[in-house]
Amino acid sequence: MFDEKDKKIAAESEACRLFDAQVADYLEGEDRPVVLAHAKECAFCGVLLADLQGLMVQSQGMPLVDPPARVWANIRATLAAEGVLREQGTLWERWFSRLTLFGSPAAVGALAALVVLAVGLSVSRNVVGPRPAAVKPAPIATQETVALPAISSEDNALARTMAELESSYRVRKVSFEPAVQATYDRGLDSLNASIQECRDSVQREPDNSLAREYLLAAYEQKAQVLTAALEYDGR
Amino acid sequence: MKRFRLSRVWLLIVPLAFLGATPGPSRVEKTVDTTADPLISLSNLKGHVTVKGWEKSQVHLVSVSASPRIEVDVEQFPPSGRAAKMHFATHILDPQLGDKSTDYSLDVPLGSSLQIRNPEGSVQIQTLQGEASLDSVGGTISVSDVAGHLAIRSIGGDIEMVRPSGRVEADSVNGSVRIVSASSSRLRVSTTSGKIFYEGDFLPGGVYELKDYNGDMEILALASASFEVNASTVRGKVIADPDISFKPKRHPAFRPPGSSSLFGTHNTGSANLDLTSFSGTIRIRRLP
Numbered sequence: 457m458f459d460e461k462d463k464k465i466a467a468e469s470e471a472c473r474l475f476d477a478q479v480a481d482y483l484e485g486e487d488r489p490v491v492l493a494h495a496k497e498c499a500f501c502g503v504l505l506a507d508l509q510g511l512m513v514q515s516q517g518m519p520l521v522d523p524p525a526r527v528w529a530n531i532r533a534t535l536a537a538e539g540v541l542r543e544q545g546t547l548w549e550r551w552f553s554r555l556t557l558f559g560s561p562a563a564v565g566a567l568a569a570l571v572v573l574a575v576g577l578s579v580s581r582n583v584v585g586p587r588p589a590a591v592k593p594a595p596i597a598t599q600e601t602v603a604l605p606a607i608s609s610e611d612n613a614l615a616r617t618m619a620e621l622e623s624s625y626r627v628r629k630v631s632f633e634p635a636v637q638a639t640y641d642r643g644l645d646s647l648n649a650s651i652q653e654c655r656d657s658v659q660r661e662p663d664n665s666l667a668r669e670y671l672l673a674a675y676e677q678k679a680q681v682l683t684a685a686l687e688y689d690g691r
Numbered sequence: 692m693k694r695f696r697l698s699r700v701w702l703l704i705v706p707l708a709f710l711g712a713t714p715g716p717s718r719v720e721k722t723v724d725t726t727a728d729p730l731i732s733l734s735n736l737k738g739h740v741t742v743k744g745w746e747k748s749q750v751h752l753v754s755v756s757a758s759p760r761i762e763v764d765v766e767q768f769p770p771s772g773r774a775a776k777m778h779f780a781t782h783i784l785d786p787q788l789g790d791k792s793t794d795y796s797l798d799v800p801l802g803s804s805l806q807i808r809n810p811e812g813s814v815q816i817q818t819l820q821g822e823a824s825l826d827s828v829g830g831t832i833s834v835s836d837v838a839g840h841l842a843i844r845s846i847g848g849d850i851e852m853v854r855p856s857g858r859v860e861a862d863s864v865n866g867s868v869r870i871v872s873a874s875s876s877r878l879r880v881s882t883t884s885g886k887i888f889y890e891g892d893f894l895p896g897g898v899y900e901l902k903d904y905n906g907d908m909e910i911l912a913l914a915s916a917s918f919e920v921n922a923s924t925v926r927g928k929v930i931a932d933p934d935i936s937f938k939p940k941r942h943p944a945f946r947p948p949g950s951s952s953l954f955g956t957h958n959t960g961s962a963n964l965d966l967t968s969f970s971g972t973i974r975i976r977r978l979p
Contacts, residue, residue: 653970
């Protein structure tokens with residue numbers, strides 16, 4: 457009696473495990489007949505599948521909302537309290553934490569977008585679009601002309617965040633001492649020029665990993681310089 | 692009689708007004724007993740900051756501000772007894788002030804660790820065993836004989852490191868970086884438009900990463916230096932002087948078309964030297 461019951465539970469568990477392993481693919485549109493078949497036989501898995509499908513339908517109609525600044529501050533505080541973010545890390549980490557990098561939603565956005573771009577640059581050869589027939593020399597970028605022409609959707613978020621950071625910087629820099637302002641402007645001009653030149657190189661030679669590395673490094677550095685400038689308090 | 696009194700009042704007011712209009716520099720001098728390895732942080736705006744390590748377990752501060760309307764705050768922790776942490780901060784009491792500079796001269800225990808921000812001024816550190824985190828926007832940063840981890844950052848200022856022996860991380864955008872006689876086993880330096888100059892030896896097993904964008908890079912190595920070099924550029928050049936010989940690698944790394952690169956071993960190749968530039972010239976020379 458018990459043996460038969462155990463066998464049934466074991467068979468259900470095996471089928472449930474198979475369902476669990478394949479349900480994500482099924483929900484992403486792949487053909488997984490086992491999932492539907494098991495959902496009809498197993499009440500628990502049937503309800504789970506119905507719930508997941510319901511969530512997917514309802515979430516499609518929801519607008520994307522940017523979380524307020526306090527959310528980032530709370531996340532940071534919680535991570536710090538849990539010891540995930542350590543204040544006393546390396547000097548480099550402390551340098552970042554002193555700039556309250558993670559306290560700034562714009563900076564978090566920039567870093568998140570950089571991660572997206574990094575993945576895009578390292579995985580996709582076509583991230584900067586198809587190879588053009590002939591490339592004209594790009595004009596030298598200035599701080600006012602952000603070197604982000606239309607590219608793939610992978611770095612749209614980065615472009616938006618960079619533009620926001622730059623826009624905030626332009627407002628903020630008015631209060632800087634002229635010498636500080638000039639130094640930041642020169643730095644950003646150099647970085648914009650390098651971003652444009654690197655993009656040009658990657659477009660011409662999509663397989664050139666060094667050019668990709670430089671492009672990513674230039675974006676990263678620009679985000680860091682803008683963040684540092686926004687955190688600059690004149691002291 | 693009344694007229695006489697008024698004139699006496701004016702005699703007092705006029706010099707005081709002159710004193711207010713042209714205030715002289717203000718000076719602070721202080722000595723504080725500390726532990727042997729205190730954490731010292733300093734936040735200034737403009738002026739020279741000089742820090743020297745000494746044998747005493749004391750911090751000796753001399754600061755000279757351009758105006759009495761600049762205040763120098765000194766905080767210590769714990770508030771009594773030997774300080775384990777000290778913080779120096781410059782406060783500008785009058786934002787309209789023309790000259791906002793304060794010069795600091797600090798003698799600190801050899802084991803101290805430093806965190807210094809001096810956005811518009813220079814920083815000079817001499818002889819320290821602790822770590823140092825230094826940043827400036829436009830000022831020059833110069834460090835000599837620091838044994839701890841160095842983290843240096845500037846936007847436009849030059850960086851110079853003489854005889855560093857701890858881990859080194861130095862980044863600039865427009866400034867040049869110069870490293871002389873390093874005995875560090877981990878060194879990472881980058882600049883966008885500045886130059887990089889490295890002179891000296893490489894420790895066995897050490898990793899040295901030097902990266903610039905369009906500035907030139909020059910490596911002056913000892914004849915006895917043992918290192919494996921991976922030098923590559925996207926649009927620049929790699930030049931090794933004829934008097935420094937490299938054994939080519941058995942399996943050279945992939946070279947992107949049109950790029951210039953050099954992969955080889957000097958002597959036994961015990962250190963790793965990774966040099967990259969986008970459009971600058973990388974030159975490797977032997978020290979005479």
